Amino acid sequence: MIDKLASLPHEAADTLARPFARFLKIEAAAGALLFLAVLLALGLANSPWHRVFLDFWETRIGLTFGSWDFSRSLRHWVNDGLMTLFFFVLSLELKREIVLGELRNPRQVALPLAGAVGGMVVPVAMYLTLMSGESGMHGWGTVMATDTAFVIGCLALFGNRVPPTLRLFLLSLAIFDDVGAILVVALGYGEALNWSALGLGLLGIGAVASASRLGIRSVPVYSLIGAGVWLCIDASGVHATIAGVILGLMTPTRVWVSDARLRGILGRLLAHPAGEHWSGDTTERHDLLQAGTAVTESVSPVERLEMILHPWVGFAIMPIFALANAGMTFQGADFQQTE
Missing domain, CATH: 1.20.1530.10 (Na+/H+ antiporter like domain)
Known part of the structure; x- marks a missing residue:
């Protein structure tokens, strides 16, 4: 029973999905x-x-x-x-x-x-x-x-x-x-380079660096700024794929949630008594959502984006x-x- 509860539940679709997933890993x-x-x-x-x-x-x-x-x-x-x-x-x-x-x-x-x-x-x-x-x-x-x-x-x-x-x-x-x-x-x-568009692209790259310094971790925000950077560089006359190289090298490799902090957050979650009480505006639900964020952020942005x-x-x-x-x-x- 303990081994079954230690893994995600099995669905009928997994019978077909798992062989396909193994194929994709090759x-x-x-x-x-x-x-x-x-x-x-x-x-x-x-x-x-x-x-x-x-x-x-x-x-x-x-x-x-x-x-x-x-x-x-x-x-x-x-x-x-x-x-x-x-x-x-x-x-x-x-x-x-x-x-x-x-x-x-x-x-x-x-x-x-x-x-x-x-x-x-x-x-x-x-x-x-x-x-x-x-x-x-x-x-x-x-x-x-x-x-x-x-x-x-x-x-x-x-x-x-x-x-x-x-x-x-x-x-x-x-x-x-x-x-x-x-x-x-x-x-x-x-x-002839469009210096105005190139300047806007550089401003976008600066916005990415500033957002990272401020601690913004939202992937949609960076995706939106990155799309704007690409459009500006493409309009400037420079080969637009250079935007992917620059933004990739700017992606942080440091995890936001350390291993010790992750264990502490999960420990607080597991301290709640067993039961279906994860819905509503409760402390348990808040701890559950925080644990989900902590698990995600315990992997560096570089590795997370690479896997996706x-x-x-x-x-x-x-x-x-x-x-x-x-x-x-x-x-x-x-x-x-x-x-």
């Missing part, structure tokens, strides 16, 4: 889904419906008020909108490792940082050497970026066979590389990203000689 499943999305995108792009499929991602979605137009293609919303959450989750993991994990040692950070810099500088140097004097020389920025989403997807395919240290190295390298590529695109290839968003990124955002970008059309080549 990291390789996200990589396999990404691989299937790539195959589907390639298949549709080279099928009789290729024009409908490719035009679908160019559909304009947004708001227009008179001369003010804030509409983007569906592919833009995927690449700069949904992928912001992808970079946000990667930055959460990187922040956790920098503060609490193996990257606390600056020497551990130096290797992936050096690898990222080398991975950008060497391809650019080779490109400029080969294209010296050619019309395409200005395209040097296209060879320096690593597709982080597919790097992480490939790692996920191997599951536990990838050593944690190797995964952490590649994760750090991919993030450093992507941040560098975003800066290069923004500074070297971007259009990771399944959405792995099983929804990454496959959609692959569908939007992997649709390459192959055309036959004519090798016959002409006179």
